[in-house]
């Protein structure tokens with residue numbers, strides 16, 4: 001029997017890790033799909049496709065043409081649309097789908113977390129918690145926070161440049177992973193006294209949470225969006241175990 005195709009919906013370290021792990025297994029070959037948001041994505045093992053599919057209809061057409069034996073949705077925990085598109089398209093075609101969703105960070109006793117439902121709530125409460133905020137939420141949410149730029153100092157960090165920032169807003173362009181040391185230096189350099197982050201989970205993003213803990217800085221943490229029902233795992237090992245169970 002020939003190798004079977006698995007479509008990995010990517011954009012995360014876990015997606016790249018799964019593609020790398022499957023590259024060593026002759027029973028599978030992979031296509032990793034990226035939305036195409038990052039101008040120079042890190043290389044991935046196996047095949048790569050980039051750009052949106054064109055909604056549920058486009059994804060369904062792609063799946064019907066390529067007929068993968070399984071889909072692993074390893075998009076970011078804050079990807080709001082792709083998991084739902086994948087759930088609908090896979091259900092329509094009877095293709096097994098797994099959601100790979102990394103675990104959330106665990107709160108420690110010393111953490112000063114302020115958990116909020118979304119960016120809009122974070123914007124409302126943020127000025128109560130500090131004078132200089134480091135925002136690491138991603139470009140979509142950043143737009144909402146910019147309305148605060150005359151009330152507090154904003155330090156934005158993102159992988160890609162952010163055009164048309166108001167005067168006085170600091171932009172730090174950098175690509176993860178970050179370390180506890182580099183995050184601590186960043187917080188100290190700009191006098192950050194409150195951090196805003198998505199509850200993204202994962203080791204790479206946790207350094208800033210640990211740095212805030214070490215500096216006794218509050219963290220305004222945006223809750224994860226809801227996920228479609230269905231099988232779910234927390235990492236690459238779980239995805240490999242699930243794939244091994246899929247009939248040939």
Ligand SMILES: NC(=O)c1ccc[n+]([C@@H]2O[C@H](COP(=O)([O-])OP(=O)(O)OC[C@H]3O[C@@H](n4cnc5c(N)ncnc54)[C@H](OP(=O)(O)O)[C@@H]3O)[C@@H](O)[C@H]2O)c1
Nearest residue numbers: 010011033034035052053054055075076078079080081082
């Ligand atoms: N949201 C975050 O905080 C975050 C953080 C780090 C990485 N990422 C990654 O960045 C990508 C985009 O994030 P998002 O929040 O915009 O996602 P989203 O809201 O779920 O997706 C928006 C649209 O982007 C396209 N898309 C998303 N993921 C794709 C993929 N893996 N392959 C092909 N097309 C994809 C789809 O376009 P069509 O409808 O045209 O198919 C989708 O409808 C995702 O792959 C995600 O894993 C997101």
